[in-house]
Amino acid sequence: MCSGPKERQENQGATMDSELEKVTCKFAWFNFACARDELDDSVALLAELKVLLTKFGSLPPSFKKTPNAVAELKLARTIYEHAVILSVKIKDQEAFERNFSQLKAFYMDTCGMIPPSPDEYPIRGLYLLKLLADNKIADFHTELELLPLEALNHPCIKYVVELEQSFMEGAYNQWINAREAIPHDTYVYFMDHLADTVRYEIADCTGQAYDYLPVKDAKKMLMFTSDKEFLEYITEEQHEWEIKNCSVLFHMAKPNNHLDLHPFKLMNQAFNYAWELEQIM
Amino acid sequence: MNELQKATPVAAAGTPTVSTLQRMKEIASVIEAGSLSNDVRRISRAVRLTIALRGHLIPQDVSMFLSFALPASSDAYSCLSALLPKKHGMVVDVTASESQNSIKHGLPEIEIYCYLLVLIVFIDQKKYDQAKACANASIARLKNLNSGTVDVLASRLYIYYSYVYELTNTLAEIRGNLLGLYRTATLHRDELGQETLLNLLLHNYLHYNLYDQAEKLRSKAPRFEAQSNQQFCRYLFYLGKIRTIQLKYTDAKESLFHAAQKAPTSALGFRIQCNKWAIMVRLLLGEIPERTVFVQQGMKNALTPYFELTNTVRVGDLEMFRSVADKFETTFRADRTYNLLVRLRHNVIRSGLRNISISYSRISLSDVAKKLRLDSMDPVADAESIVAKATRDGAIDATIDHANGWMVSRRRADVYSTNEPQLEFKSRIAYCLNMHNEAIKAMRFHPNSHKDRVEKLHDRHQQEEQDKRMAEEDDGDF
Numbered sequence: 052m053c054s055g056p057k058e059r060q061e062n063q064g065a066t067m068d069s070e071l072e073k074v075t076c077k078f079a080w081f082n083f084a085c086a087r088d089e090l091d092d093s094v095a096l097l098a099e100l101k102v103l104l105t106k107f108g109s110l111p112p113s114f115k116k117t118p119n120a121v122a123e124l125k126l127a128r129t130i131y132e133h134a135v136i137l138s139v140k141i142k143d144q145e146a147f148e149r150n151f152s153q154l155k156a157f158y159m160d161t162c163g164m165i166p167p168s169p170d171e172y173p174i175r176g177l178y179l180l181k182l183l184a185d186n187k188i189a190d191f192h193t194e195l196e197l198l199p200l201e202a203l204n205h206p207c208i209k210y211v212v213e214l215e216q217s218f219m220e221g222a223y224n225q226w227i228n229a230r231e232a233i234p235h236d237t238y239v240y241f242m243d244h245l246a247d248t249v250r251y252e253i254a255d256c257t258g259q260a261y262d263y264l265p266v267k268d269a270k271k272m273l274m275f276t277s278d279k280e281f282l283e284y285i286t287e288e289q290h291e292w293e294i295k296n297c298s299v300l301f302h303m304a305k306p307n308n309h310l311d312l313h314p315f316k317l318m319n320q321a322f323n324y325a326w327e328l329e330q331i332m
Numbered sequence: 333m334n335e336l337q338k339a340t341p342v343a344a345a346g347t348p349t350v351s352t353l354q355r356m357k358e359i360a361s362v363i364e365a366g367s368l369s370n371d372v373r374r375i376s377r378a379v380r381l382t383i384a385l386r387g388h389l390i391p392q393d394v395s396m397f398l399s400f401a402l403p404a405s406s407d408a409y410s411c412l413s414a415l416l417p418k419k420h421g422m423v424v425d426v427t428a429s430e431s432q433n434s435i436k437h438g439l440p441e442i443e444i445y446c447y448l449l450v451l452i453v454f455i456d457q458k459k460y461d462q463a464k465a466c467a468n469a470s471i472a473r474l475k476n477l478n479s480g481t482v483d484v485l486a487s488r489l490y491i492y493y494s495y496v497y498e499l500t501n502t503l504a505e506i507r508g509n510l511l512g513l514y515r516t517a518t519l520h521r522d523e524l525g526q527e528t529l530l531n532l533l534l535h536n537y538l539h540y541n542l543y544d545q546a547e548k549l550r551s552k553a554p555r556f557e558a559q560s561n562q563q564f565c566r567y568l569f570y571l572g573k574i575r576t577i578q579l580k581y582t583d584a585k586e587s588l589f590h591a592a593q594k595a596p597t598s599a600l601g602f603r604i605q606c607n608k609w610a611i612m613v614r615l616l617l618g619e620i621p622e623r624t625v626f627v628q629q630g631m632k633n634a635l636t637p638y639f640e641l642t643n644t645v646r647v648g649d650l651e652m653f654r655s656v657a658d659k660f661e662t663t664f665r666a667d668r669t670y671n672l673l674v675r676l677r678h679n680v681i682r683s684g685l686r687n688i689s690i691s692y693s694r695i696s697l698s699d700v701a702k703k704l705r706l707d708s709m710d711p712v713a714d715a716e717s718i719v720a721k722a723t724r725d726g727a728i729d730a731t732i733d734h735a736n737g738w739m740v741s742r743r744r745a746d747v748y749s750t751n752e753p754q755l756e757f758k759s760r761i762a763y764c765l766n767m768h769n770e771a772i773k774a775m776r777f778h779p780n781s782h783k784d785r786v787e788k789l790h791d792r793h794q795q796e797e798q799d800k801r802m803a804e805e806d807d808g809d810f
Contacts, residue, residue: 189577192675197541216674220714221678221721222714223717225708252721256721257720260724260730261731262731264734265734
């Protein structure tokens with residue numbers, strides 16, 4: 052059977068269209084499962100979708116110019132966005148990072164080809180929040196540099212940036228205010244994760260700055276809602292703190308001995324200087 | 333007509349008006365000599381002479397030079413002369429060419445040099461499309477060549493290639509090409525090319541704020557002795573920028589300082605940029621740069637916004653900080669230091685807090701909040717947390733009395749009894765020693781000079797022996 056090149060091309064076009072249709076169909080199923088919170092089904096469907104996506108040639112990094120390129124790119128991007136949100140729902144941080152790094156390629160390199168996605172800034176804000184929660188401040192700032200100017204006015208991004216600023220300054224109590232004003236549902240998980248990081252910092256700071264604090268105030272500062280949690284925290288994490296007469300005594304670390312001499316270091320230095328001087332002579 | 337005037341032959345070495353074309357021919361002969369003797373330094377000299385000639389180049393001269401230097405049958409000639417504008421009524425420069433040695437046609441260096449000349453002319457005349465075409469053609473030609481003498485010209489060509497694309501705002505297009513060229517240069521062990529291309533790639537990434545990718549490339553690239561001082565300065569500058577964004581301020585400060593110092597005094601724009609970033613990094617580290625940094629020659633106007641910024645950080649006043657940030661926002665954004673500026677807010681608060689802690693032995697937290705001009709929903713609670721964090725970080729020495737709501741400063745011990753003077757001295761000594769060692773390494777002796785010295789020594793020995801013999805004879809006579 053000899054099919055001429057034109058027929059072959061049409062066949063190819065037909066198969067590609069049918070690929071696109073298959074993926075669209077499966078994606079609809081996936082959305083349905085997500086909406087009903089059937090997490091296992093959603094994960095399975097997502098895996099199948101990802102395998103199907105490999106058949107599209109127009110995705111990064113190859114970016115081939117196929118006739119359906121725009122539709123394929125848009126669909127692939129939407130699928131990855133939903134994958135990111137799903138990984139937050141199933142509380143899988145590694146999957147979140149993986150999916151986001153694939154999604155980032157879409158955001159960075161497809162600027163001219165498809166219209167921007169409405170979910171782009173909320174998801175990028177979510178990633179920034181995750182970096183903040185993991186205390187990866189250097190990565191946070193590197194990521195921030197990639198955002199264009201108008202992104203900083205978007206409420207989701209602004210929320211995270213202001214949060215990071217207040218933490219840099221030391222106003223950790225802002226976390227409580229921020230918790231009330233979350234811009235997007237998906238942010239809840241990382242905010243709670245952030246609470247642990249923040250709590251550790253606050254405990255460190257209060258331990259050094261206060262001699263003692265009444266239990267009620269200490270509890271409020273460390274953002275605990277019940278006494279029991281607070282007491283558990285102290286016994287598990289902070290062994291040096293003592294509770295006496297309704298107040299917490301922080302046995303601060305001994306003040307730095309400014310006359311710390313480090314004899315070996317000084318000897319090393321002196322030898323270095325002698326050697327250098329000898330070289331000059 | 334201009335061309336007739338420029339076509340006058342060279343009378344004597346002392347004539348002030350040596351035509352541009354003559355000069356170009358001289359340079360071509362230098363290149364020819366350099367390529368035949370495989371002497372890279374001659375080629376570099378030729379490049380330097382060309383740059384000095386840059387202001388006088390016009391397309392007509394260049395096309396005359398092309399007809400002189402390239403055989404009419406070569407691809408290069410046809411390609412380049414197609415790009416250049418045709419002259420009206422070409423005056424054949426017979427007299428001049430007679431007094432000049434003929435150049436050996438077919439040397440690859442001459443070809444590449446012609447590409448370079450044409451590219452420079454187009455860039456200076458702002459004809460970017462033709463420049464792009466010329467640059468692409470030259471890169472294609474370079475792929476087949478591999479010799480030390482071509483590498484010097486090639487690296488110049490890469491720089492202008494990248495520059496043309498930058499001027500037309502299409503840097504991202506050539507990223508793949510630059511990476512390919514870098515691979516080739518590494519395989520050919522072309523160190524100057526590697527250095528240049530690495531810098532061009534870093535510049536490309538940093539232009540688009542892709543700090544992550546730039547760092548990945550830089551950390552994996554092989555490092556070796558710097559071939560060119562200018563490329564080394566550029567490398568240090570890019571390294572400094574990357575480190576600043578990654579919050580590694582101490583490393584960044586060192587790199588940026590080195591870059592600013594090693595740069596030649598004529599590279600004013602580069603030094604201004606280095607200084608701007610160096611000032612920001614020092615502010616972020618908590619140091620206040622001295623006034624002398626801002627009044628260096630030629631930099632005063634450019635550094636004015638940074639001077640005012642330093643003032644606000646020193647005083648510790650958030651209101652002033654906000655107003656300076658708004659006033660000079662466009663400058664900071666153009667320099668891409670605006671994100672660093674935003675990070676400075678916490679330094680302003682810190683230095684304000686430090687001033688308060690030194691001046692007051694006890695002060696209520698609400699007064700602290702008022703003095704720091706914190707604007708938020710609950711300034712007192714904010715102030716409390718800020719003071720706690722500052723104590724933990726060691727910036728101030730204070731305790732908070734929560735019940736009464738005030739901050740008590742502990743009096744600091746006398747600074748001289750601590751380690752601090754020693755650490756300060758140590759860093760200064762290390763710096764001086766480093767400079768001394770680098771200066772020694774940088775001294776380059778002429779390779780034959782030691783032979784002269786040996787000869788002189790030999791002569792001196794002979795002389796001494798003669799004197800001794802004469803003295804003995806005199807003694808004998810005596």
